[in-house]
Amino acid sequence: MELCGGPDGFVSDIVLALEAVDKRFGGTTALTKASLTVRRGTLHAVLGENGAGKTTLMRIAFGMQRPDAGVIRLDGRAVRLASSADAMARGLGMVHQHFTLVPAMTAAENIALGGRGMFSRRTVDARVASLAERAGLPVDPAARVSTLGVGAQQRVEILKALARNARILILDEPTAVLTPSEIEELFTWLRRFVAGGGTTVLITHKLTEALTLADDITVLRRGRDVLSAPAAGLTVNRLVDAVTGDSDGVDTPGLRVTRTPGQIVARLEAAEVRDARGVVRVQPVTVALRAGEIVGVAGVEGSGASDLLRLLAGRLAPSHGIAHLPRHVGFAPEDRHRDALIEEFTLTENFALRDASQRMGVMPWKTLRAQAERVMHAHDVRAPTPDVAASTLSGGNQQKFVLGRELDDRPLLVVADNPVRGLDIRASAHVLRELRETAAAGSAVVIHSSDLDDVLPLADRMLVMFAGRLSEVAVTRDAVARAMIGAA
């Protein structure tokens, strides 16, 4: 393949550049004048917190999203990427955090997918086998993807990109789902790919990963690039400051009420969670929750934070260890449409859901309707009657109703996973106030939020999950942000 020369025949050292890219989604700004410069034959790490704009920037580089402003350059030449197919044709490949494979098809079929012309199983299998051999990525072409482990699926994803002659490989959080030995294999391979003239952009939130592996590092914060330098000259501290923005001190302790912690209402003893593959999602954790305290939980996606929450809510049994929990734990799950409400049911029926598993005999619908109505009034749920379907309510009112139902029997422990996601300011404030009042009334309250600004002002304690490990840190933005990227 001919290496694309620059306008004057000069082969640019900069293989991929994004310059002053802006991107807005509705009212929210994802990127503001964000830039990224990737040198040929290097491994470039892009660091940043949740929502810093890492993935958006890479999706723009891969042609999946169009920038509102800014320039994309490949080999020094400005290009307009119409689609990801366009980007692939120009030598870009992307491995998404959530794989894009067809589970029922074989590895070879997945790699051939999207190709043109006739499909011959034998030729494709042979080609994939030789490609895998050359690339040094062991994959059985005839294996069905659903039977492959996560590491092998990721190799198929990489081969998919290589089969289209990708010379720039973008990987979005590739280590989030891998076992330690799989991570080591991936890193070894990436070093070899780069040494062979390929270029890699690695999106990650793990600082040490970036420092040990990358040639160059770019840090994004709130949609801007705040640091871009060779990794050799950087330190963990410097990166932490760049990622978290030490000057954004938004600690507002004013909302916190000093309380004497009450008695222990829930306790985990060496409780461990493993997924179906046996990979540890939550390392053995021992923690006690006391009446009257608000415990914040933080952790990026894949850190095990959501497993910890479901463990505390009694919705997930530990694979080892013990969870001592109250009989009923109030639980506001992250996906309320799927896990908290039945949209076609009336509010009365949704209220009745709470005790549905224990109830016997005839449903006391009259009483339940009155209770649902009481919850609606007490929690400011705007709906004409309890007889309307839950689907007719706005997101904020649905969440207020869910919370109202879960708090109604005064549970000793309340667990809320991203309770204000997708809510407007008024509804958010209402929900957070209710959680605070619940703690003041003597319950232990656990809140997880992807947005630290929601949980920091409320929390008495902060628990942070990083790579399945729990640590308790000081209730400051800096300490939490450091712990979330493993730099505590």
Add this chain to the structure above:
Amino acid sequence: MHRPGARWVIPGATLLAVVGSVLWILQAGGYDTARALHALWDGAFGSTYSLVSATLVRATPLLFVGLAVGLAFRAGVLNIGAEGQFLAGATVAVAAGFAVGGWPRLIALPLARLAGAAAGAGWAGLAAWLRRRFGVLEVISTLMLNFIAAYGVSFAVRGPLQEPTHVYPQTAELSAAVRLPLLFDGHRLHLGYVLAVLLAVALWWFLTRTAAGFRVRAVGAGASAARSAGGIDAARTAAWVFVASGALAGLGGASEVTGVTYALYEGISPGYGYSAIAVALLGRLHPVAIIGTSLLFGALEAGAAAMQRDANVPSVLAAVVEALVVLGVLALDHARRGRTD
């Protein structure tokens, strides 16, 4: 969209579309439309005999099996094996009927019918077990089990259960002790119909008023929320509903042999288990509404037979109508969801 009665818009619109299609088919096929429709009406409702001995007799198995399908669908269990469960029920009820035929009717008849219900439950239970143990889709397993049941009937009436002369591929007749009482002298309608109607009302009461029925509806309408917010073991609930659905279909089979045919033979079901899907869907899975839709389809099948006799219109037209109903309900449902989401 939440006005009461709004849920009946789709069945109503479907029926209109189906009637229109049927008229068009009759026209396009060059049949004497007026005569065909007259025969259809006469065969279904034209006389006391056609209503009681034809329409209602055919509506009875449709009601049992329609309730079976409706209950399963309510819990999100796609049991399309009511046909096989019906046949299993009929076969075992006949076998049991021979075994207890000499006993007093008050004991023998309920025993034979219970045996039929148990057989239907077991046949469905097999698919329920396959689903829980191996994740086999019930749409596949129940469909396959339908064929096995049909061949099982063929085997039974040529082998172990064949009538004593070994000439005809059918069983001997059941003794009077295991026959359901007829409701009216000179008419074929039997007590089974009354039982089916009572069952429909009981099922409606169960689903809307009891805690167990609420769990069934919750699992069907939102399994994830039922698990997470309600602590309901959704897989277990679905398995029990599956088995209960099979029992209803098996009871339908038992009613057919103890109430109408008094014997087992191949083709004892002209596809009741499949017609029941249309019956249940048109009734919006509502047990009481299924009383009405089973009557409608019973009338259609009775009338179609008359239409073939008197106007030369093939009676498979009834099957065409059933298929159109299923397609119509599904398509209109989909169209409405697409619009409101």
